[in-house]
Amino acid sequence: MSIKRRHFVLxxxxxxxxxxxxxxxxxxxxxxxxxxxxxxxxxELTLPAVDGVHLLDNFILVKNGDQVRLFSxxxxxxxxxxxxxxxxxxxxxxxGSKFNHQGxxxxxxxIRSLTEFRISFSAENSNQLVVGDAI
Amino acid sequence: xxxxxxxxxxxxxxxxxxxxxxxxSWGVIALALFVLVVISGIALIIPYDLNNPDDSLQLIAIFxxxxxxxxxxxxxxxxxxxxxxxxxxxxxxxxxxxxxxSWATWLRVVLLILVILFLMITGYILKGDSEGxxxxxxxNGLLATLPWLGRTLQSLLFGIEGYxxxxxxxxxxATIIATIFIVEHGRRLWPSTKGWLIAFFTTLLLTLFLxxxxxxxxxxxxxxxxxxxxxxxxxxxxxxPLVVVxxxxxxxxxxxxxxxxxxxxxxxxxxxxxxxxxxxxxLSGFALxxxxxxxxxxxxxxxxxxxxxxxxxxxxxxxTDRSNNSVPVIRGRREGCINCHHKVTGMVPAHNPKVIGxxxxxxxxxxxxxxxxxxxxxxxxxxxxxIAGSTCGTTGCHGEIVNRVTxxxxxxxxxxVRANRKLFGEQVKEHPSLNESLSKLGSSNADNHLRQMCQxxxxxxxxxxxxxxxxxxxxxxxxxxxxxxxxxLNKNAHPSLSIKVSNNHCFGCHSRSGxxxxxxxxxxxxxxxxxxAISKSINHRLVGKSKRVFIKKHxxxxxxxxxxxxxxxxxxxxxxxxxxxxxxxxxxxxxCQDCHLKGRANSISxxxxxxxxxxxxxxxxxxELTERRFLTTKKNGRALINAFVxxxxxxRLEGKISRKLHLLKAPGGSCQxxxxxxxxxxxxxxxxxxVPQCISCHTQQDKEGRWVEYSGDFLAAPPTLGVKxxxxxxxxxxxxxxxxxxxxxxxRRDLGRSNIDNLSQDGSFHRRFVQVSxxxxxxxxxxxxxxxxxxxxxxxxxxxxxKGSEGEWSFTPEYGTxxxxxxxxxxxxLFDKKMDDLYMKMPLRPLNQVEQRRVLRYCTK
Ligand code: FES
Numbered sequence: 001m002s003i004k005r006r007h008f009v010l011x012x013x014x015x016x017x018x019x020x021x022x023x024x025x026x027x028x029x030x031x032x033x034x035x036x037x038x039x040x041x042x043x044e045l046t047l048p049a050v051d052g053v054h055l056l057d058n059f060i061l062v063k064n065g066d067q068v069r070l071f072s073x074x075x076x077x078x079x080x081x082x083x084x085x086x087x088x089x090x091x092x093x094x095x096g097s098k099f100n101h102q103g104x105x106x107x108x109x110x111i112r113s114l115t116e117f118r119i120s121f122s123a124e125n126s127n128q129l130v131v132g133d134a135i
Numbered sequence: 136x137x138x139x140x141x142x143x144x145x146x147x148x149x150x151x152x153x154x155x156x157x158x159x160s161w162g163v164i165a166l167a168l169f170v171l172v173v174i175s176g177i178a179l180i181i182p183y184d185l186n187n188p189d190d191s192l193q194l195i196a197i198f199x200x201x202x203x204x205x206x207x208x209x210x211x212x213x214x215x216x217x218x219x220x221x222x223x224x225x226x227x228x229x230x231x232x233x234x235x236x237s238w239a240t241w242l243r244v245v246l247l248i249l250v251i252l253f254l255m256i257t258g259y260i261l262k263g264d265s266e267g268x269x270x271x272x273x274x275n276g277l278l279a280t281l282p283w284l285g286r287t288l289q290s291l292l293f294g295i296e297g298y299x300x301x302x303x304x305x306x307x308x309a310t311i312i313a314t315i316f317i318v319e320h321g322r323r324l325w326p327s328t329k330g331w332l333i334a335f336f337t338t339l340l341l342t343l344f345l346x347x348x349x350x351x352x353x354x355x356x357x358x359x360x361x362x363x364x365x366x367x368x369x370x371x372x373x374x375x376p377l378v379v380v381x382x383x384x385x386x387x388x389x390x391x392x393x394x395x396x397x398x399x400x401x402x403x404x405x406x407x408x409x410x411x412x413x414x415x416x417x418l419s420g421f422a423l424x425x426x427x428x429x430x431x432x433x434x435x436x437x438x439x440x441x442x443x444x445x446x447x448x449x450x451x452x453x454x455t456d457r458s459n460n461s462v463p464v465i466r467g468r469r470e471g472c473i474n475c476h477h478k479v480t481g482m483v484p485a486h487n488p489k490v491i492g493x494x495x496x497x498x499x500x501x502x503x504x505x506x507x508x509x510x511x512x513x514x515x516x517x518x519x520x521x522i523a524g525s526t527c528g529t530t531g532c533h534g535e536i537v538n539r540v541t542x543x544x545x546x547x548x549x550x551x552v553r554a555n556r557k558l559f560g561e562q563v564k565e566h567p568s569l570n571e572s573l574s575k576l577g578s579s580n581a582d583n584h585l586r587q588m589c590q591x592x593x594x595x596x597x598x599x600x601x602x603x604x605x606x607x608x609x610x611x612x613x614x615x616x617x618x619x620x621x622x623x624l625n626k627n628a629h630p631s632l633s634i635k636v637s638n639n640h641c642f643g644c645h646s647r648s649g650x651x652x653x654x655x656x657x658x659x660x661x662x663x664x665x666x667x668a669i670s671k672s673i674n675h676r677l678v679g680k681s682k683r684v685f686i687k688k689h690x691x692x693x694x695x696x697x698x699x700x701x702x703x704x705x706x707x708x709x710x711x712x713x714x715x716x717x718x719x720x721x722x723x724x725x726x727c728q729d730c731h732l733k734g735r736a737n738s739i740s741x742x743x744x745x746x747x748x749x750x751x752x753x754x755x756x757x758x759e760l761t762e763r764r765f766l767t768t769k770k771n772g773r774a775l776i777n778a779f780v781x782x783x784x785x786x787r788l789e790g791k792i793s794r795k796l797h798l799l800k801a802p803g804g805s806c807q808x809x810x811x812x813x814x815x816x817x818x819x820x821x822x823x824x825x826v827p828q829c830i831s832c833h834t835q836q837d838k839e840g841r842w843v844e845y846s847g848d849f850l851a852a853p854p855t856l857g858v859k860x861x862x863x864x865x866x867x868x869x870x871x872x873x874x875x876x877x878x879x880x881x882x883r884r885d886l887g888r889s890n891i892d893n894l895s896q897d898g899s900f901h902r903r904f905v906q907v908s909x910x911x912x913x914x915x916x917x918x919x920x921x922x923x924x925x926x927x928x929x930x931x932x933x934x935x936x937x938k939g940s941e942g943e944w945s946f947t948p949e950y951g952t953x954x955x956x957x958x959x960x961x962x963x964x965l966f967d968k969k970m971d972d973l974y975m976k977m978p979l980r981p982l983n984q985v986e987q988r989r990v991l992r993y994c995t996k
Contacts, residue, residue: 026284026287029287029291051746052746077376078272079272079273079275079276079279080273081269085355085429085534086535086538087535091429092430093355093428094269094357095371096429096431109371109374111374
């Protein structure tokens, strides 16, 4: 009994010291990661001529006349790239989430709506979209 | 350490004992496999390009026999290693080794399993194709669910972009760790000879007979490696991916803790772990076999597309010149087809093989320069609808249209199927379904009849031979309308697939039954024998292989003006709009009044056109037609892309192929302000010169179940007038012709001995008139007498209509009566209350007594 108790105390102490050691290491690594410069994705897109849903690289562009909305193409479940099926549904090939053209979830497993980006038009060329921050 | 004699699965232990008495232990086999993995991995360092992994694997497949061999060896030894590791672990558990080893040693054993899994999955990602990339995305997504640690682990384990991190771990870190653990655990570096032999020969056999090719991913589906399938299925179900992470971590934690547990608990835990395994396998099987596009239930159908094994023949890399690695990249993949077929010409710019390659349409194996290998899975005629989903309709091409066509009336022949089943007295559901198709017929009498008489006239019917579309062509999916052979006899000339849909494309099917194509061009089918037709006479035309004889009649005004079928008929009308219709009239959208406008035009601008309409116009004109306002249909507001209000305010129609401009005239004065009583007349009831009419026929099944048709006379006469009551209750006078005046005998008969008259005595009798669009438009409407004094117009049939001295009308029919007491070509009889009652509730009916009298009142012969 007493041996068991001593074991328990010893083990707990060991675990605690491990945690104390690991925490600064992980935090350090995390800071390291954050402070490295990351490669920026292309932030300019050409506005398609026709209405409808367009997959442009990492973005989904929904154009309806003058109305243009830009979403991230990453599924909000685990991040796979969405695709368009022949009925123009936005489908995730990985686990089958489905989104509508407003970026809302129509079928799970995803729960959150797609990330939407602010957009502005380039000053020189009105067909050139500049991708802003996420909304 | 506890002593352990009685372990849970003693029967399992016995099984392992039996194995070990003959064959080397699983651990030794696993060790041999590990050595094989390392050796083959080292060989792969040479051709593998870290900066462009996917491409380097494609080049291996095209050029390097050795590359394919070592890749396959690497794959199979690793796969077998994972399997043997699992079996070896189960053996350990069943023998209770967990409780004999020190906890630290046991911990390293469990870690070893994890490291092997890590090696497997990083190898999968290192393929560098989009599937590998998505596997990394999913794993990183799972790591991201871990608070605080997740992001750091992502960059440490898998990296976010590029393959440097993963390559380093795969080839160095993890491999070294695994080697150390294995050596420590097995206390040897070199397996026994027996172990070697088993591992080597199993791997070699698999490598030789199931070599690994480069996988082509389906855009809408990603499954991942086989050992990951169960996790994928769980991820599909779980609302929160963290649950899955915990579910995966739990067995590992239990394993680690096993030696520390009480004996009873440990036993219970082991049993649950071992039972979880088949459950996981079941889940994986479900994911593999039952999941289709968008992870939806779709049993087996996609499996043939989910190929990763190229078959033994891919080893033939032939004597291909390895220094010449200029195989072009097409749509993101190496495609060797053009290396041989570079001389092919004739495609329209959108289908330029330099841009879309050959395989976009013809499939086949693009990663080979050896003819027989490259042509595996080749589709010679890609436009047929059974394959069009992966060819013409593949993602990024015409998927949406192919989908519509497969639902359309022309695609399925659904209208014919339904009408025929009704005629045969079979049950027809109220709402149309996708299964009502000429290519999905059953074995009933009605369906057999369709199969023999009608099946070829729908788009799902495949085109099986090369060659241009002509009078004899039927079916052929997309090709039926879009295939155009060039007149050039050059052997490298490829037919083009274009939007130039000529009248000839329609002719094969539409010169039959309603015979719209022939009527439009002014030809009427006769019962003359080919030999009776005066050869080279401009008044006769022989059609098709069976040489049906047609006689010259009045051609449609629009034909005379040089218009073709597609100048009026729209894309959604012909290829469908995605809805299931059961009748042609529902799918049709154009009407005369859409172009021949009374009053102001309904029109829309360039920017209001649909994307598809604009695309077609851009192909035709190569510029945006912003100066035009396009007319729209009254029925559904869809655009008529070739009819428009020009800047000069003139309303014009431009020939889609001819580019000829036509002025669209408003209806004549008498149509615009119609005389009393004529307001309900449809345009075609006056402006049709004739319509082919077939009176009395008999359809009979012979002794062998073959269907035979005996036809009566074919007439070319002005249409009868009928009253159509629309859904809105509005009454319209429309042209009508006999749809069927026939007897149908479903009983099998020996046709050699009995004569036709007797045959038509039994069986069912049908008399049905239908609304028609004669397509024999004339400029000047019918004369007054052609309606007001004509028994045919009134629906009485041919004969003499005369007025007695008392002023009372009488009719003497030309044809004798049939089983229902009416003359062969009649729809109704004169001033007959019985007929009024018979037709009262029908949406299309002949003129009733009152209407007949009213019409005849104005007969001034
Ligand atoms: S990543 Fe989209 S459904 Fe899982």
